[in-house]
Amino acid sequence: MRSPQPKAILPKPPLTLYLAAPRGFCAGVDRAIKIVEMALTKWGAPVYVRHEIVHNKFVVDGLRDKGAVFVESLDDCPDDRPVIFSAHGVPKAVPAKAEARQMIYVDATCPLVSKVHIEAQRHAEAGLQIVMIGHTGHPETIGTMGQLPEGEVLLVETVDDVAHVAPRDPARLAFVTQTTLSVDDTIDIVAALQARFPAIVGPHKEDICYATTNRQEAVKAMAPRCDAMLVVGAPNSSNSRRLVEVGTRAGCPYAQLVQRAADIDWRSLDGIASIGITAGASAPEVLIDEVVDAFRDRYDVTVEMVETAVENVEFKVPRVLRMPA
Template identity: 65%
Template sequence: MSVSKSPLTVHVAAPRGFCAGVDRAIKIVELALERYGPPVYVRHEIVHNRFVVDRLRGLGAVFVETLDSVPDGRPVVFSAHGVPKAVPSAAEARGLDYLDATCPLVSKVHRQAQRMVDNGFHIVFIGHAGHPEVIGTFGQVPHGTMTLVETEEDARALAVANPEKTGFLTQTTLSVDDTAAIIEILKQRFPAIQAPKSEDICYATSNRQAAVKSITAKCERMLVIGAPNSSNSRRLAEVADRLGVPARLIERAGDIDWAWLGSPQAIGITAGASAPEVLVREVIDALAERFDVTEIEAEHEPEGMVFKLPRQLVA
């Protein structure tokens, strides 16, 4: 005898999942494997998603944390998060072929940092300590020319030597709301602080946070598909939580805590910028095994952003 399933409306946020920078980074590894043959070495996870990393590993990519682990004569790819200047310099010194998969929007922040320091400014960098993007950005400029601020409390306690020659930049994957609050404090305390010419938080991060906000009012729970070390994915869960919708960050369907989910009538699903759509489908299929699912995808404007590949791979 079949058991009737309780109805569940699943609001699927859009846009969600892969952004142009992640898509480009993965394609660089795939094309490098075609061009050079395996193994191709990748310094750090190419993007923060275990499913993606495991698939590339299966194709012949080898993920390492330092250049010392890359044997002579093999190509190495730098991750989408960016690396300190010393890393490509060390690769060149060893004669290694390298491909830079740094997201172009992160590279833009790197160039801004260099320009600010060249113009005599000290940089206040808003970001999360230890994140690869932060490490890479700090590695673009001389030691002591950049100060990390993580919280509003940090911004209130910050002392600068010369407010007239101070600027700020931000990590690209931060909470839009948190960052705006920190920037407001910095501007109040240091009215002359120089802002970046354009927003540093990337379009994909902003769009995915806005997409979560647009569906939360209809949802009792939110599932965010992404890795625990993915900054932009964690921010999506925080956005829902702050709007009063309990959220869980999961890597795939097997991570769903069914007791926590309970028997809601409507939930939301989104995916961080490093999470492939196949994992979204996997989660919805798992829900459909327990509920009578009605899936509603949010209306949205397609992003349409595409970044060029490195010349070495398209020549």
């Protein structure tokens, strides 16, 4: 009796994998994660964190395993344990409440978000009402609007919203923006605001952060070369979702947001010859490597880097964590 013939191993189909640079962690996210880790080292577990420190399940789960407890309200924190405010920023009432309870707290708000907070405060002190371009319900928007009394910040999300803005005095307005928006969408909204309110005052320097802008520019350069594109990031990550939109607009026929390699919809990628890979600012490199490895398992991969900027920004952690216990 003949022994069964071994199955022929079919060659893997070729695939060009374009890897965007910059991608993944930005300086603000890196700092926020470091703050939680240093707080755990300094004070021991548990350390409480108000809201997800950054919008990435893998990162949050990893910190939870080390002893971080994530809550949505200061009411869920005991008085005798440290609490950290997330990178997205918080309304002024939150640290005020922590101080009233004599809690140890550390503010992990990204310095570029804090810059927008200071900007809004200065405009208000100059007697200007603020228009904020941002997404309803996003923690960064809630935090920025919460820097001023209710009614002092008017929110717009789209160009159409501009027509419905009802300021106290159309000649006494300024605008700020969420740091993680689509650069192109924001340009259109700013143009609509300036057309309706010619005297409106803008920021000295654009509020959309360098990391958001750089990742979007890399996607714009990469998208026309790709049959498909994957963005590694969380569904509640604003900057990650904007990367999917930017990729589609820039000419990529198919763009998908995935949290892990296990989330890839392989049927939608059937027949592709090229794929672009990038990641939102809160996605660690290990998850990008995981996605690249998943393609190596199925394809004969050639990796090409698409680099549009080099980032060397670094933010210091708060002094309280650098001081001895």
